[in-house]
Amino acid sequence: MNERIRQILDHYQHENPGVRTNLARMLNHGTLAGTGKMVILPVDQGFEHGPARSFGMNPPAYDPDYHYELAIESGCNAYAAPLGSLEAGASRFAGEIPLILKVNNHDVLHDERDPISHQTSAVEDALRLGCVAIGYTIYPGSSGAGVMYEQLRELTVEAKSVGLATVVWSYPRGSSLSKEGETAMDVCAYAATIAAQLGADVIKVKLPTAHLEQDAARKVYEKERIAIGTLAERVRHVVQATFNGKRIVIFSGGAKTGDEELYDQMRAIRDGGGFGSIIGRNAFQRPKADALKLLKNIMEIYKGAAVPAGAR
């Protein structure tokens, strides 16, 4: 256990040794082991967006084994997926990579303005599949947010009691928010704080824009001249909003974008003090060789090195 990891774990003294062990397992696995940075491969798009939209552009990805292999070969810190996907490879790849069971899911066959993500697996499933953590999505801003907070609370208590860490996807959505507001600076920082207050060990949010959604918040940002002009500044503000850096907060890459844009996002996360990335579609929606190269470059950025010219 190196100094940096020990330092991070010191912020989790309220957790039992089991949870701290599982946090350490993620932090000490893969290419970024021991750096305090994490890159996680999440694949819940089959459930969340449908199979063809997720895998049609890279058909080998229909197979759950593909994602296990991608996460392992690329040296990710962990692989996160819903029940069915994890079960499909859990036996074959047992022990090869830390697993996060995504215990709730939402589909878009019925897409409400105030969504609720429903529980699709349980802590006992995470245990029998050898996972290090459960993952749970909340939608702050939805009229159903309170229902998810209460369910998350119950699952968190149960997960921690058996030594599993809790990873919370905090994605603002709902009828009170504009589309732009879902990634607004104030809303994103607020969503990160809510996850932290709910006891999340690892928090995942979207990269915020400079937009400010709520009037009462905008007044403070403007009056106090809070620095949110650059992406790195916005990342830093989110880190501040998660107990001043005392919780691991990582950022999602969102829809597939150009590689350079993606590398710039990673540099901003790194420079803003973020703890890393959770990269799904940008990784599994391209041929595996390309994905491995991309993930290698991203991990290099987190290690602080410039992306090698030839890799572009």
Add this chain to the structure above:
Amino acid sequence: MNERIRQILDHYQHENPGVRTNLARMLNHGTLAGTGKMVILPVDQGFEHGPARSFGMNPPAYDPDYHYELAIESGCNAYAAPLGSLEAGASRFAGEIPLILKVNNHDVLHDERDPISHQTSAVEDALRLGCVAIGYTIYPGSSGAGVMYEQLRELTVEAKSVGLATVVWSYPRGSSLSKEGETAMDVCAYAATIAAQLGADVIKVKLPTAHLEQDAARKVYEKERIAIGTLAERVRHVVQATFNGKRIVIFSGGAKTGDEELYDQMRAIRDGGGFGSIIGRNAFQRPKADALKLLKNIMEIYKGAAVPAGAR
């Protein structure tokens, strides 16, 4: 246990020996035993559509014994029905055919745009009746889908803990979908994926049409030129959407149709790599002798033989 069955069961290594045993019981029973194909007789129409609509054209079918006999004599792999029907013959026909207890049901005396199928029996009922599996319907696309996902999850955990397999009917319905959309290619594949992610051992979907319902999905199907022109191609796509063939997916015959049309559907399922059929109304809504002949022909198709000319 022959090689093909062992191969299929290898995709269920996450299940306990009890569940695998019950899957093997279905795969190794009846005319198609050991082929890796299945034909299941389901009779829940009395509950779902009403008695006269279901049995008025073949009155002996009002009697629950009739369906036990039909399933047994025709050499089906299993017989699926709601509580009352199974109870009525469970004692007399004990041990003669694998049974699937359909644990939720919906009727059309009140027919909502966003339906929920309610629980009408339980895992403990399946055990005392000697069943190999529970059956459960979800309606992806309904505003009540999440409620069903959560109930299915709880029942699945309970069923598997006592060695019962889970068969999921995944039927898209609800206010977000057009009538045509309920059997659209994208929607059907999506529904199959959801069932797989929820931990279903056997998935039952309707045969998809070439219609594409959701804009975001259509773009991918068109851009990636996914082959869905023939029924066999569409079956193949559904198989792909269920963990690339790692889950047993079978197809429903739907309303009573002409026999040749039906045989063509079976050939498409066979050629597309589907695992078989669940045939209700086409079987029990005709005289028993005819039904036995029809099921024999269907099973011949699945065995790969052409339908004998004289049978037409």
Add this chain to the structure above:
Amino acid sequence: MNERIRQILDHYQHENPGVRTNLARMLNHGTLAGTGKMVILPVDQGFEHGPARSFGMNPPAYDPDYHYELAIESGCNAYAAPLGSLEAGASRFAGEIPLILKVNNHDVLHDERDPISHQTSAVEDALRLGCVAIGYTIYPGSSGAGVMYEQLRELTVEAKSVGLATVVWSYPRGSSLSKEGETAMDVCAYAATIAAQLGADVIKVKLPTAHLEQDAARKVYEKERIAIGTLAERVRHVVQATFNGKRIVIFSGGAKTGDEELYDQMRAIRDGGGFGSIIGRNAFQRPKADALKLLKNIMEIYKGAAVPAGAR
């Protein structure tokens, strides 16, 4: 145990000896003991319609003892009532007549288009009061039907586990049905099937009219020329719809009518193969002596004898 009763009980081989014993107690009690026919006195109108509407025309009936006495003296097979009524006489009349505790109730002080009948007593109450069965009302056609199906299922499991039989009142109601539709032939047969599928031991429905409510059903009735012209034919069709006669189905007399009309209904039930009647208002809303005479005549009809001329 005579042959006819043994024959009926043979259809309940899936039930434990406790439930079969309690069914036998009802079938072997009172004037119709051993005939396979039943006449049950139900008195829940105080709750369902209010006291004055129920008893104002025969004030002694305000007293719960009155109904115990009426049921016992008339030789009914059983007496069914809600908690308070049964409790009031359970000690005084202990052991004198099989009791059915009506465990859910609905009142008309708030009368919704989609009604739900709420649980007002429990299986443990039925046990401590010495009952042979619980009674439960479902309203197929109501938007709340599913809630009642699920509650019935839970109560049925509990009741049967302690040897109590389950009697289900299946009364179609709700916003999807016309007033006429509540007693339509197709709807009534459908409601009877639903109760049978839910595991009811005894099913109570209203006498159906020749009206057909649902288009999809009407087509089948007409195409298949299902005989529903006479009341006896309609009764026979309901019997068919309850597992082809393998479940005890009895019919309610409805609002108070002329005696001859009532006798004709009983003859139709008898001739159609129905198992008997549940007669409330027609019995307790007239002076006791008249009621005893009426019930005697009805029981004579079920015994197959013509109503004696002098009794008219």
Add this chain to the structure above:
Amino acid sequence: MNERIRQILDHYQHENPGVRTNLARMLNHGTLAGTGKMVILPVDQGFEHGPARSFGMNPPAYDPDYHYELAIESGCNAYAAPLGSLEAGASRFAGEIPLILKVNNHDVLHDERDPISHQTSAVEDALRLGCVAIGYTIYPGSSGAGVMYEQLRELTVEAKSVGLATVVWSYPRGSSLSKEGETAMDVCAYAATIAAQLGADVIKVKLPTAHLEQDAARKVYEKERIAIGTLAERVRHVVQATFNGKRIVIFSGGAKTGDEELYDQMRAIRDGGGFGSIIGRNAFQRPKADALKLLKNIMEIYKGAAVPAGAR
């Protein structure tokens, strides 16, 4: 135990000795001990109407001790109040008067047309505070009535299992009823019957007017010429509607009125065969000396004596 009390308790033979003991404790306490009549002091107005509306005209009544003292000194049979009020004096006044814990409450800061009274304390609270009974309000006529019936049922089972009696406030309210209908003769009698059927040991209703609310009921009252012209006749009808006098039914005094009017009400309750009164605002909203005098006069009426001239 005198003859009259034994006679009343004989109607509770279905209850266990614990419940009967606690009913006897109320009937044998205070000025009216052994008469079979009861006067109960209820003080839940702080919760139900707010503190100033309840106690502003008699400030000592803000103190919970005041009501204990008033109930004890006046010789009431019991004192009923919500959790906080009872807890505040339970230790100081332990054993001095039978206590009824009002386990649900409703406030008027949000006042719905279809109200639900929510549970605010529990059977275990009643036990630790030394109570003889729980009190529960139902609002027949509210769309939420069924929810309250089910909660009352559960609490009743629990209360009786530990020997506590159940006192039910049955107050018709809700969108289906006119304001006048809330105290209509037919509605009030109906509400009393519902409480009796739900297993209430003691039933509290408002004094009914001669108004008839529901058409179906009015027809019977008129056709059968049911006597409801005088208040005593209406009380008698309510007594009839509660199992023909086999349940203790008491009447609330309602808002503060003139004393003579109040005495006339008590005489009518007495003459109509009612079991007594529950008097809140008329007692605690005047100076204590006046309240003691009032309660003394009321108890004299129940003892059958005329109100002494000097007391007026």
Add this chain to the structure above:
Amino acid sequence: MNERIRQILDHYQHENPGVRTNLARMLNHGTLAGTGKMVILPVDQGFEHGPARSFGMNPPAYDPDYHYELAIESGCNAYAAPLGSLEAGASRFAGEIPLILKVNNHDVLHDERDPISHQTSAVEDALRLGCVAIGYTIYPGSSGAGVMYEQLRELTVEAKSVGLATVVWSYPRGSSLSKEGETAMDVCAYAATIAAQLGADVIKVKLPTAHLEQDAARKVYEKERIAIGTLAERVRHVVQATFNGKRIVIFSGGAKTGDEELYDQMRAIRDGGGFGSIIGRNAFQRPKADALKLLKNIMEIYKGAAVPAGAR
């Protein structure tokens, strides 16, 4: 244990020794130890209003440690916060100050007219973090108030059973109230009474204005000439409304205001017989040194001394 504290604890004789011990811990901690007055630091604004609105004007306050230090160094009686905040410092500051775990929370990303505050932590969390009490918010006036009353009741029973005190934030809100009505005299006193009746050990309300919201209440205030003209009189009325001073009631400072205005509020609370203040934003939204000075002055006021001139 001095006389004043013993006097207060005498009003809690219904509580077990554990609860009384924890009340004593708060009353006997910090600068105001033994005075019977309390100043509590609450910090739930990160969750309730968002991070930047709460801490942007004083960035060190993003760090949960900051608030522990502020509460400890200023000599507050207790520190109250949601799960995440308490967990972050619970290990480092163990045993240094009584802690109150705020077990429900509400955010303004979705802000309803009839809000519900959802449970975000539990009694077992309070125990493992070494807290003396749980804190819970109710919104009397909201259509969801009853849901919160019932949840509070369950949590209170559980908390008290393990010796934890219950602190209730009673904040009127909802569609039935005008904005002005949320702090109206009648509404505020009513909200305080409701909390007391629900079994709260410590009640927190907002300082009331002289506005009267509800007609039925206004009539009484005017008729009885209840003194509510000065803030001290209004505080005295709230104290009266909480069992005539038998429950600890403290007042919130609300949004950040001028210091003199704040001192005047404290003097009014002191003069009106209130038990103290809960001061959040006025304390943590200024530099720490200023906050310590402010809290010192406030505590001096509660000790009865005038604010030293130099401190202004």
